[in-house]
Amino acid sequence: MNEIGIKARLLLMTLIPAGILATAVGAYFSWQHLGDLQQQLLERGQLTAEHLQRPATEALLAGQPERLRSALASTLNYQDVRAVTLYDADHHPLEHSGPQMFIADQPVPETPLAAGTGLQIRSGERSTRFVLPLQASPELLSDSTRTDLEPDALIGWLEVELSHGNTQLRTYQTLLSTLVLVLLGLLITSLMVSTMGRRILEPIADINQAIARISRGQLDVRLPKQGARELDDLVEGINTMAQALQSAQGELQQNVEQATEDLRQTLETIEVQNIELDMARKAAQEASRIKSEFLANMSHELRTPLNGIIGFSNLLQRTEMTTRQSEYLDTISKSASNLLAIINEILDFSKIEAGKLTLESMPFNLRDQIEEALTMLAPAAHQKQIELVSLIYSDVPLGLKGDALRLKQILSNLLSNAIKFTHVGSVCLRVMLEEENDSEATLRISVSDTGVGLSEAQQKSLFRAFSQVDNSLTRQTGGTGLGLVITKRLVEEMQGDIGLNSRPGEGSEFWLTITLNKSSQASDDLPVRPFSGIEVAVYEPFDLTRQALLHSLEGLGLQARLYASLSELDSDLNAARGQTIALALISSGNNDSEWTESVQAAQRWAAAGQCQSILLVDTVAQPDLLDQLPPAHCAVLSRPLCLRKLYRTLTRLLSPRAGVAAESSTPLLSERRSNPDSVSILCVDDNPANLKLVETFLQEMGTRVRTATSGENALDILDEQRFDLIFMDVQMPGMDGRQTTEELRIREEISQQSATPVVALTAHALADERRKLLKCGMNDYLSKPISPEQLRDSILKWTGHDLSPGAAPTLEEQPEQPADSEPRILDHDEGLRLAAGKADLAQEMLDMLMQSLPGDREQIEQSYRAGNTDALLETVHRLHGATRYCGVPELRRRCLQAETRLKEKAPCGEEIERLLEAVDRLQGSLSVL
Numbered sequence: 001m002n003e004i005g006i007k008a009r010l011l012l013m014t015l016i017p018a019g020i021l022a023t024a025v026g027a028y029f030s031w032q033h034l035g036d037l038q039q040q041l042l043e044r045g046q047l048t049a050e051h052l053q054r055p056a057t058e059a060l061l062a063g064q065p066e067r068l069r070s071a072l073a074s075t076l077n078y079q080d081v082r083a084v085t086l087y088d089a090d091h092h093p094l095e096h097s098g099p100q101m102f103i104a105d106q107p108v109p110e111t112p113l114a115a116g117t118g119l120q121i122r123s124g125e126r127s128t129r130f131v132l133p134l135q136a137s138p139e140l141l142s143d144s145t146r147t148d149l150e151p152d153a154l155i156g157w158l159e160v161e162l163s164h165g166n167t168q169l170r171t172y173q174t175l176l177s178t179l180v181l182v183l184l185g186l187l188i189t190s191l192m193v194s195t196m197g198r199r200i201l202e203p204i205a206d207i208n209q210a211i212a213r214i215s216r217g218q219l220d221v222r223l224p225k226q227g228a229r230e231l232d233d234l235v236e237g238i239n240t241m242a243q244a245l246q247s248a249q250g251e252l253q254q255n256v257e258q259a260t261e262d263l264r265q266t267l268e269t270i271e272v273q274n275i276e277l278d279m280a281r282k283a284a285q286e287a288s289r290i291k292s293e294f295l296a297n298m299s300h301e302l303r304t305p306l307n308g309i310i311g312f313s314n315l316l317q318r319t320e321m322t323t324r325q326s327e328y329l330d331t332i333s334k335s336a337s338n339l340l341a342i343i344n345e346i347l348d349f350s351k352i353e354a355g356k357l358t359l360e361s362m363p364f365n366l367r368d369q370i371e372e373a374l375t376m377l378a379p380a381a382h383q384k385q386i387e388l389v390s391l392i393y394s395d396v397p398l399g400l401k402g403d404a405l406r407l408k409q410i411l412s413n414l415l416s417n418a419i420k421f422t423h424v425g426s427v428c429l430r431v432m433l434e435e436e437n438d439s440e441a442t443l444r445i446s447v448s449d450t451g452v453g454l455s456e457a458q459q460k461s462l463f464r465a466f467s468q469v470d471n472s473l474t475r476q477t478g479g480t481g482l483g484l485v486i487t488k489r490l491v492e493e494m495q496g497d498i499g500l501n502s503r504p505g506e507g508s509e510f511w512l513t514i515t516l517n518k519s520s521q522a523s524d525d526l527p528v529r530p531f532s533g534i535e536v537a538v539y540e541p542f543d544l545t546r547q548a549l550l551h552s553l554e555g556l557g558l559q560a561r562l563y564a565s566l567s568e569l570d571s572d573l574n575a576a577r578g579q580t581i582a583l584a585l586i587s588s589g590n591n592d593s594e595w596t597e598s599v600q601a602a603q604r605w606a607a608a609g610q611c612q613s614i615l616l617v618d619t620v621a622q623p624d625l626l627d628q629l630p631p632a633h634c635a636v637l638s639r640p641l642c643l644r645k646l647y648r649t650l651t652r653l654l655s656p657r658a659g660v661a662a663e664s665s666t667p668l669l670s671e672r673r674s675n676p677d678s679v680s681i682l683c684v685d686d687n688p689a690n691l692k693l694v695e696t697f698l699q700e701m702g703t704r705v706r707t708a709t710s711g712e713n714a715l716d717i718l719d720e721q722r723f724d725l726i727f728m729d730v731q732m733p734g735m736d737g738r739q740t741t742e743e744l745r746i747r748e749e750i751s752q753q754s755a756t757p758v759v760a761l762t763a764h765a766l767a768d769e770r771r772k773l774l775k776c777g778m779n780d781y782l783s784k785p786i787s788p789e790q791l792r793d794s795i796l797k798w799t800g801h802d803l804s805p806g807a808a809p810t811l812e813e814q815p816e817q818p819a820d821s822e823p824r825i826l827d828h829d830e831g832l833r834l835a836a837g838k839a840d841l842a843q844e845m846l847d848m849l850m851q852s853l854p855g856d857r858e859q860i861e862q863s864y865r866a867g868n869t870d871a872l873l874e875t876v877h878r879l880h881g882a883t884r885y886c887g888v889p890e891l892r893r894r895c896l897q898a899e900t901r902l903k904e905k906a907p908c909g910e911e912i913e914r915l916l917e918a919v920d921r922l923q924g925s926l927s928v929l
Helices: 006-061 065-075 138-143 165-215 229-317 323-346 349-354 366-383 404-420 456-460 483-493 543-555 566-574 592-608 643-665 667-674 688-700 711-720 737-751 769-775 788-799 828-834 839-866 869-883 889-903 909-928
Strands: 081-088 093-097 106-108 120-123 127-136 153-163 362-365 387-392 399-402 426-436 440-449 497-502 508-518 535-539 559-562 581-587 612-617 634-638 680-684 704-708 725-729 758-762 780-783
Touching: 006 065, 006 081, 006 127, 006 138, 006 153, 006 165, 065 081, 065 093, 165 229, 229 323, 323 366, 323 634, 362 366, 362 404, 362 769, 366 387, 366 404, 366 426, 366 643, 387 543, 399 404, 399 508, 404 426, 404 440, 404 483, 404 508, 483 497, 535 543, 535 566, 543 559, 543 581, 543 643, 566 581, 566 592, 581 592, 581 643, 592 612, 592 634, 612 643, 634 643, 680 688, 680 711, 688 704, 688 788, 688 839, 688 869, 704 711, 711 737, 725 737, 725 788, 737 758, 737 769, 780 788, 828 839, 839 869, 839 909, 869 889, 889 909
Parallel strands: 387 426, 535 559, 535 581, 581 612, 612 634, 680 704, 680 725, 725 758, 758 780
Antiparallel strands: 081 093, 081 153, 106 120, 120 127, 127 153, 362 399, 426 440, 440 508, 497 508
16 A cells, blocks of 8 residues: 555546446445336236136136137247146146246245235246146026036146246346446546546646656756645755755865865775785796795605505514504504694694685594594604593494594594693593483593693784794794694684683693584494403503593403502402402503513513403513514503403403403493304395305305395395394395395384394495495495405404404415406406415306306397496496406406496496406306306
8 A cells, every 4th residue: 555656546546436326326326226127027927827817717627728729829929928827637738838937946925916816936947837726616606507517626736937037137237227327427437536646746746857857967947836825835845955965065065076086096006905915916926836846845755755655564464463562553643644644634724714615524533533633643752751541421422423434533633732831740631421322422522731831922913824932043833824724724614613721831621512413333243341340450651541441441340459569459469369360451661671560560561361461551662572472372462452452352361261251341342342153244235246255255254144145135144133234236136235234223213223234235336336335324345356454453443353264275466457458358367366265165156147148148138229328337337346356357357447437427328338248258268168
């Protein structure tokens, strides 16, 4: 209504009441007139029937109904009369005039005009019928010769039908006349209102035009009188306003001229400054470009030697080494890998600044990530004789979901800074739970040290890029100054908060709070209190390390007895009260004399058969002393202590004593770690050759293996039996590996069972396939061909059991053939190597491939011709998996090329043709042999 003009409002205010009144009056008079028409029709029908009543009765009494034929025919000339029929007493028609009557079965109440005559009226849609009974009155009987009738006896019926056509026509005429009169009245009213409204709106339009001209700057406009008091008052106000604006414009013009002159001078100054700023911007862009090139070059220079370190570390791990050497090499490999990851992420600093940083969301174990970060930084702390420990409170959930690599980078940066600025004392990482619900957990992680501390001025510049606490030429610490900046931005990307509490000379505490989703896929797989009831002696002079050690021992169910010195522990072992001590955990100390004393004590207890012992040493401990310990009774663990390594070491040393206790708490896990044969594994693969090879490898390692040929079969088996580990093929017909794993995780959540580790096996994967596999619930990923070493590493990682290599002969791994050289059709040496040196197994794998080769070739050709890409990819993938365990280099390469093109959804006609040719050549070469 607010958008309607004055003219329209006047029209509505006038036409709506007038229209309602005219409609009501017209409707009333129309209704009354239509009633009159209906009443006239009824009266006409009654009169017509009564007019024919006497002649019809006389004709029936005389027995000559045909005498009435002419009267009936003349009745049709009456207005609205359509048909007339004469019936006898039994209602049989005797005479009829006019067309056949319409059906009318709706009786109308008797009208006053027909009262007492017995007239029946039936109204239909198109006509009304009047039925009048004919009776022998005494008067007519006296004139008649019939003596068989009594007075007033019923001798027949007379029916008259009147058409509604004329009445309906008059009805329509009445309604049309009423509507025309109403519309004509409304039109006349509209014209009168429009004429009167124009006299009001025209002055308003003139005023509006004058205001528009004034708004455009024509301040000399003046309005005349309009002849109405209200409009004249408005005109006078507008004229006064125009006069005031005209006066103000002159004064404003003078001010504008003065301001224009001042602005001109200012613009000249700004133009000079803009030139200087543009030159500075170009210089900054050039500096940024140079920085990016420098970072890229440094990335290449740093990654090249690191890749060499990592590669040769992996090769060295395959050789025979002592336990201590293996631990050192493991630390080197982890440190190099973490350093490479950190370098790559530091080079992403430009992405962080541009807001292009993306975080992954993968399941991870919080304790494992913290222990890896501590292990990587332990040598730097131990070289400075700094105590490095972590305390994870018992209520903290370990199975979380987020970006584990970024979290480890945050912890590494904070720990590295703490170690760098601490010269005496300790560095402690604490993890506490602040809030928790069914799906999320808010953690508070703090890194405290006893270092130099920071002043308030230093704290303000701490999180600035390329800023360091000590920028002097004599500074004692290095670095780029980006570590804390990256840490702060990573925490903010995780929707967290980071802060610092520090005082000069009293150390520092960096803290951060982050909220992460919980995940049952990465929950702790260690048993709960597996060594319950076993007593352990502990000698650890460092307070924080002792507190962390006691926390770990309590979680494993051990009862710790603390000792202040080695001599006190030695006295207890020699006395009777030391007979209950099954194991001694002793610290090696920080100097050579303490190391020697600890090693000699462990040797003495082992020789006397008093107890097993674990020596806790720094990563910089002397290996020549440690190699003197008897491996059957002693073990060496580095600080900070890793719970998984401690559990495996305790299982090895205490297995005779811990069997009963561990079995009572977690039978499956205890049996699995005390007996290699108890490690149960489920292998799922639709290719029988692949399944046979992996089953053979695992059986030779001493594990219990069960196989399944499809995802549905695997789920049926899992309903009956629980397994320690599942090796799952990714691409299978029907339910593939991803769908099977997702269904398994849903069932585990419903039944509230712990998540079984699932390791994906596939012959080929694109760059982003690993992320997809982990997102669907799988825990790890292995590429075919699968070697026994890969299987052992995977079993060790996910079951905690170290399966030592068997006595089977091993062949040195051959390098991959260059991509540009022609691969051989059949390579028996390669087949023998893929079968781990077993000639009979290699021949069996080749025979199984050749048996399935004709059917696979036919299916590939049919699917390609039919354009069925899904079926083609499934067959090529299955054949590719089979070639991974046989010495058929050419066919394997053609399968790899075809599968890659199919997964990329690119044209693959040429690759399929080469694949079919390779199949034919392989079949031909074997037929010749």
